[in-house]
Amino acid sequence: MNKKVEEQLRAWGKNKEQVPDFFSKGIDDVLNNLPETATPTNERMVRTKPKKKRLVAKSLVAAAVISFGVIGSGFISPTMAQMLKEVPIIGSIFSNSEDRSLTIIDEQDLASTLNQTVTDQGITLTITETYFGGGRLVIAYTIESEEVELERVVKGRGVPLHYNALIDGEQFSHSTTFEQSVDEGVAKGIIDMSIGLESELSEKPVLDLKVKEIAGVTGSWNFTLPIDLEKTKAATKTFSPMTSATWEDAAFVVEKVEFTPVQSQIIIDRTVPKDDIFDYGFSVYDENGTSLGFHGGSGSSVIDVGNGLVNFKDTILLQGREEVPTGLMIEVYNNHGGPYESSKVKEVNIPLTESELPYTLNYPDGSKLIVTGVEQLEDETVVYYDIEGKLNLQNAFLMLEIENGERLPPIMLEAKRTNLQKLSFSQSFDQSEGPISLFTTIDANEVDTFVFEVKLD
Incomplete structure (x- = not known):
C-alpha cells in the first residue's frame, strides 16, 4: 500500500x-x-484463466x-x-516492478495517483498512477476481464496493449517497454516510455492516452490524464548551462541537464553538415571521467538551416542519480559515414595469470587498456584495469573465458571506478575456478573523438 x-x-x-x-x-x-504477491520472474509469459474473484x-x-x-x-x-x-x-504497482529504477518511484512517493477507469468490449482498464521526469513517462495500470485471457509479460519482451499518445495535443518521439503480471485474473502492468520533446512542457501538461487494443481485442479506452510535475520537482536537479563547442564543421550547445533518481537526461542542440547527420554520437562522463551510463535517446525534427547544414536536438538518456556531479565531460565521436568492416576487428585473449600481468593492450589511436589484476572470489571473479586515452575504453567489450572455453559476460554493463586519482576500473563476472583469460577485441575502424567540458553551477 x-x-x-x-x-x-x-x-x-x-x-x-x-x-x-x-x-x-x-x-x-x-x-x-495483507497477503504478499509472488510473481515468477523466470518465465516470459504465463497464461492465466480469468477469475471473477477480485483482490x-x-x-x-x-x-x-x-x-x-x-x-x-x-x-x-x-x-x-x-x-x-x-x-x-491494489497498492502501488511500481513497488513490484522488475526494474529497480521504477521501484524508486514508490519508495520516494514520486507517483501521482489517478485511478481513472474505462470499460469497453468487456475489458476494464484502469490507469492507477503516473510518473514524469528525466525524459521518462511511466504509467501504471490494471486490466480486468472475464472475456479474454490475460498474459504475464517480462519487461521488454511483449506488448500487452497498443496505444497512441499526445502531450498537450502534440505528438512526441518515444520508445516503450512493457511489463505485466497477472494475479487472481487481474493484470497489473507498466507502460514505460523514454521520450523526447520538441519543446518545454506547459505548467499543467495533459496526456491524451488512446488505447486501441488489449490482449488482441480491438476497442476504445481513451483517457485524458494530468501530468503532475509537482511530485518530481523536489527530487529533480535541473541545469541550463548553454555550453557550446565546435568541432570541424559541427556545432553543439548543451541546453539542458536534468537529474532525477529514476532517470536523467541531457538535451544537446546540434548543427552539422546535412550529409553527416548520422555520423555523430555521444558518451557522457562526470567531472572525473566516470561514465554516467546510457539508457537510450532520441532526436527532434530536423530543420534545414541552409549552407548544407541541418539543426536538431538530441535527447540523451542516462541512469537515475541522486548525487549530482559538479560538471560533465561529453565525448563526441564521428565515424565519418564509413562502412563498418568486420575484417578490421581483431580478437584478443589475455591470460589472467600473475606472470602475464600487468598486460597492456594497445589500440590504433594510441589508447591503452592495461589489465592490472584479477581476483577469483567465492561468489564472483573481478578483473582490474587502467585506461589511457579514450574515456569510452572504461566500458570496453570484455568477456571472461573459463577453462571449458565458455565465455561469461560481465554482471553489470557499466564498469566500477576504483580510483579517482587515475582512470582505474574493475569489472565483475560470475564465480570461476581454474585457468581463466580475458576475451576482448581491438576495433581498427576509423572513429574520431572530441571531448568538451560542461560546468554545472
Whole structure:
C-alpha cells in the first residue's frame, strides 16, 4: 500500500476522538495481514484463466474507511475525502516492478495517483498512477476481464496493449517497454516510455492516452490524464548551462541537464553538415571521467538551416542519480559515414595469470587498456584495469573465458571506478575456478573523438 495512505489510515485508527476502538483495530488487522504477491520472474509469459474473484483483501481498508466516514459520522471530512481519492486500491504497482529504477518511484512517493477507469468490449482498464521526469513517462495500470485471457509479460519482451499518445495535443518521439503480471485474473502492468520533446512542457501538461487494443481485442479506452510535475520537482536537479563547442564543421550547445533518481537526461542542440547527420554520437562522463551510463535517446525534427547544414536536438538518456556531479565531460565521436568492416576487428585473449600481468593492450589511436589484476572470489571473479586515452575504453567489450572455453559476460554493463586519482576500473563476472583469460577485441575502424567540458553551477 502507498506509504502515505498507510500512515494516514494508522493515524485514523489511533485517534480515539475520530475512530472508535473496534474500527482502529480492524484497520490495523487488515494492514498487518495483507497477503504478499509472488510473481515468477523466470518465465516470459504465463497464461492465466480469468477469475471473477477480485483482490478483496486489499480493498477492505478503503471500504471500511468509506463505510465509517459516511455511516458513522454522516459526512466525509476534507482530509478523508482527499485521502480516499488518492488510495491506490491494489497498492502501488511500481513497488513490484522488475526494474529497480521504477521501484524508486514508490519508495520516494514520486507517483501521482489517478485511478481513472474505462470499460469497453468487456475489458476494464484502469490507469492507477503516473510518473514524469528525466525524459521518462511511466504509467501504471490494471486490466480486468472475464472475456479474454490475460498474459504475464517480462519487461521488454511483449506488448500487452497498443496505444497512441499526445502531450498537450502534440505528438512526441518515444520508445516503450512493457511489463505485466497477472494475479487472481487481474493484470497489473507498466507502460514505460523514454521520450523526447520538441519543446518545454506547459505548467499543467495533459496526456491524451488512446488505447486501441488489449490482449488482441480491438476497442476504445481513451483517457485524458494530468501530468503532475509537482511530485518530481523536489527530487529533480535541473541545469541550463548553454555550453557550446565546435568541432570541424559541427556545432553543439548543451541546453539542458536534468537529474532525477529514476532517470536523467541531457538535451544537446546540434548543427552539422546535412550529409553527416548520422555520423555523430555521444558518451557522457562526470567531472572525473566516470561514465554516467546510457539508457537510450532520441532526436527532434530536423530543420534545414541552409549552407548544407541541418539543426536538431538530441535527447540523451542516462541512469537515475541522486548525487549530482559538479560538471560533465561529453565525448563526441564521428565515424565519418564509413562502412563498418568486420575484417578490421581483431580478437584478443589475455591470460589472467600473475606472470602475464600487468598486460597492456594497445589500440590504433594510441589508447591503452592495461589489465592490472584479477581476483577469483567465492561468489564472483573481478578483473582490474587502467585506461589511457579514450574515456569510452572504461566500458570496453570484455568477456571472461573459463577453462571449458565458455565465455561469461560481465554482471553489470557499466564498469566500477576504483580510483579517482587515475582512470582505474574493475569489472565483475560470475564465480570461476581454474585457468581463466580475458576475451576482448581491438576495433581498427576509423572513429574520431572530441571531448568538451560542461560546468554545472
